[in-house]
Amino acid sequence: MHHHPPASLAAVILSSLPFLLTGPPVTAHNITTILATFPDFSTFNHYLTITHLANEINTRNTITVCAVNNAAMSDLVNKHLSVYAMKNVLSLHVLLDYFGAKKLHEITNGNALTATMFQATGTPSGSSGFVNITDLKGGKVGFGSIDSGKTDATFVKTLHENAYNISVIHISSVLQSSEAEAPTSGPAVVNxxxxxxxxxxxxxxxxxxxxxxxxxxxxxxxxxxxxxxxxxxxxxxxxxxxxxxxxxxxxxxxxxxxxxxxxxxxxxxxxxxxxxxxxxxxxxxxxxxxxxxxxxxxxxxxxxxxxxxxxxxxxxxxxxxxxDKVLMPKELFKKVVSLAPVPAPEADAPTTSETPKSLKNKHKSPPAPASLESPADAPNDASADQEADSNNVVEIKGFKIGAMVLSFWFAYLVM
Missing domain, CATH: 2.30.180.10 (FAS1 domain)
Known part of the structure; x- marks a missing residue:
């Protein structure tokens, strides 16, 4: 007699098939952001950026970045390599396979040969772009380029792991490679x-x-x-x-x-x-x-x-x-604002609640917006504005004088 799984269990299995077939979704990574949390690796991180290797690392999955600290990078920096040779050397430190701490200590037969991003460029001859990982005595793990023929560095610790996507590890020294450090002609200088x-x-x-x-x-x-x-x-x-x-x-x-x-x-x-x-x-x-x-x-x-x-x-x-426009920095140019006409002083304002008819609709349009042009380029309407303001003051004063005469005349009649 055959037993069939419950319908609900079958549904779970069917819904999980895409995940089982394709594996977990790949999580995007940013090597610059990862290393930014470790100040002692700022030099390595800096050169990943200026050689544009960081962008290439971020587009790849299943990789291991063998980072070296600032002290270890000093010898490499002092060689004054071109930006292209520096990129080749750092590419040798990016392994095209995932090596977390656990996998490093479980290397089959004591060693593993892995390709690097330097090898993937097609620049190195033969196997020069490969790195040999060796399980050493005392639980240590060594790294060396095939080019150097020896162990150049050892595993220190894990900095970041995202299983089977990216592993960032600290190794003790820069990997040596005469081919990677060889003078490299970059793209033709554009005129x-x-x-x-x-x-x-x-x-x-x-x-x-x-x-x-x-x-x-x-x-x-x-x-x-x-x-x-x-x-x-x-x-x-x-x-x-x-x-x-x-x-x-x-x-x-x-x-x-x-x-x-x-x-x-x-x-x-x-x-x-x-x-x-x-x-x-x-x-x-x-x-x-x-x-x-x-x-x-x-x-x-x-x-x-x-x-x-x-x-x-x-x-x-x-x-x-x-x-479409020249960029103008604030350090060299100042924004000049065109000011609206200054209103009459409060001392001359009407004392009644109503506004004289002559002051209504004085400005039918809104004030002029701020202008980027220099004062010399703007139209000169100052005299017209001043004349209008003068007329307003006369009308306001006339209104006040009239009110005073009426109030005296009213007082006289009451008496």
């Missing part, structure tokens, strides 16, 4: 001046070329650079204000249009908020706010709001956007 000049931003490019700001721009390309380039019409309208700036002011304004990290359009849409620029020197200096409205992205200063209208190039680590 940003030529690119902007031939794509509708010649005025801005010419101003940049004539300033020391151009060195700031080119010096930041390798580590990541985002440029917001005003279109020719926008910069032409701004030219009179630009000419009035000092040499230092011009350089600051030009550097204000660059951000020292790579930010694609999709990244800008998902990272609204304050952003530092190449001109930033200290907190709350020369920053602006990024805000998106659907697919549109705007750059807002306290003086002007500009919109991204196009992309000249987007090839990591460089992206150049075109914008």
């Amino acid at each position: 940003i001046i030529s690119l902007m000049s031939t794509h509708g931003c010649k005025n801005f490019a010419d101003a940049l070329l004539a300033s020391d700001a151009v060195n700031t721009y080119t010096g930041n390309i390798e580590g990541g650079l985002t440029i917001f380039c005003p279109k020719d019409d926008a910069f032409k309208q701004f030219q009179p204000k630009f000419k009035n700036l000092t040499v230092g002011g011009k350089q600051s304004l030009l550097e204000y249009h660059g951000v020292p990290v790579y930010q694609s359009l999709s990244m800008l849409r998902s990272s609204n908020g304050l952003m530092n620029t190449l001109a930033t020197d200290g907190a709350s200096k020369y920053d602006f706010t990024v805000q998106n409205d659907g697919q549109d992205v705007t750059i807002m200063t306290s003086i002007v709001t500009s919109r991204i209208v196009g992309t000249l190039t987007d090839k990591q680590p460089l992206v150049i956007f075109t914008i």
